[in-house]
Amino acid sequence: MSVLDRCRAVATSTWSDALDSLDLRGVIPDLTLRSGAGRVAGWAVTVKETVGEYPVEAFAVGDFLDLVRRNSMLVFDLAGEPVSSFGGLAALAAVQKRAAGVIIDGACRDVDEIRNIGLWLASRHVTPLSGKGRINVIGRNVAVSVCGVAVKPGDCIVGDETGIVCIPSERLNEALAIAEDLTARDAKFAEALRAGESFRSAAARLRHL
Numbered sequence: 778m779s780v781l782d783r784c785r786a787v788a789t790s791t792w793s794d795a796l797d798s799l800d801l802r803g804v805i806p807d808l809t810l811r812s813g814a815g816r817v818a819g820w821a822v823t824v825k826e827t828v829g830e831y832p833v834e835a836f837a838v839g840d841f842l843d844l845v846r847r848n849s850m851l852v853f854d855l856a857g858e859p860v861s862s863f864g865g866l867a868a869l870a871a872v873q874k875r876a877a878g879v880i881i882d883g884a885c886r887d888v889d890e891i892r893n894i895g896l897w898l899a900s901r902h903v904t905p906l907s908g909k910g911r912i913n914v915i916g917r918n919v920a921v922s923v924c925g926v927a928v929k930p931g932d933c934i935v936g937d938e939t940g941i942v943c944i945p946s947e948r949l950n951e952a953l954a955i956a957e958d959l960t961a962r963d964a965k966f967a968e969a970l971r972a973g974e975s976f977r978s979a980a981a982r983l984r985h986l
Contacts, residue, residue: 780953781848783820784933784944787798787956791916791963792935792942795956805941807857807924808880812868813897817910819850819877821959826883826908826915828858835913836865844917845877855883859902860911865890867876872896880941882923882932897943904925 778786787795789804796803824841843873845851855861863879871879878897884904885891891898896898901924918930924944928934933944943953962985969979979985 780949781818781820781933783957784817784935784949787935787960788816789935789940791956791959792944792952793940794959795849795908795952796942798955799948799952801945802926803924803943805880805924805943807901808882808899808925808941809901810897810899810936810938811885811903812891812973813878813895814938815897816935817850817878817897817954818933818935819848821852821928821930821932821934822846822849822944823852823854823916823918823921823928823941825919826855826862826912826914828855828860828911829913831913833909836908836910837914841866841914841917845871845874845876847879848981849874850877851879852921852923852928853879853881853883853932854923854928855881855912855926856922857901859884859904860906861886861904861908862912863898863900863980864947865894866905867897868894868898871981877961878934878936880923881935891914893974897936899936908957911944931941 881900884902
């Protein structure tokens with residue numbers, strides 16, 4: 778099993794606990810799942826943008842889509858502005874490249890198209906308002922901030938219906954070992970509960986929770 782497969786097997790709640798144990802801030806708040814289901818994991822490909830009045834060419838959607846590879850997670854930093862960074866045609870291109878998903882600290886549009894395409898996507902806003910003439914892409918594969926959480930190119934992003942976490946690439950092996958141990962402990966706890974043991978007794982016996 779690859780490292781990314783192992784990361785995908787861990788729930789975001791468990792990832793949060795693992796990051797807490799390392800005193801790392803990685804839970805990304807304020808984003809809502811708009812399309813897709815289940816758990817995804819991918820390597821961050823970051824896009825930093827600003828909003829204003831710009832030439833249409835400044836939006837440069839093709840440039841950041843050129844960076845997408847299989848298992849890429851596109852990560853947009855638009856500082857929470859309610860302007861669309863991503864729509865249906867971009868979603869189709871991302872799926873064709875086997876991207877893992879998209880997260881946007883800003884907005885998307887064409888949600889019905891994105892859902893039909895099947896791309897996993899979470900954003901702060903949904904709006905019909907196009908980024909053309911309004912968004913300037915000022916950085917690709919640079920350090921960004923998503924809802925106040927630092928994300929670097931190559932960091933591991935895991936998302937599910939509960940939330941989204943960023944695991945720094947330089948701490949991934951350490952965090953993954955903790956997360957997998959917590960997952961195993963949770964499974965033993967659940968097994969005890971199904972066997973009729975009380976929550977209090979199982980927690981004390983397993984020294985978990």
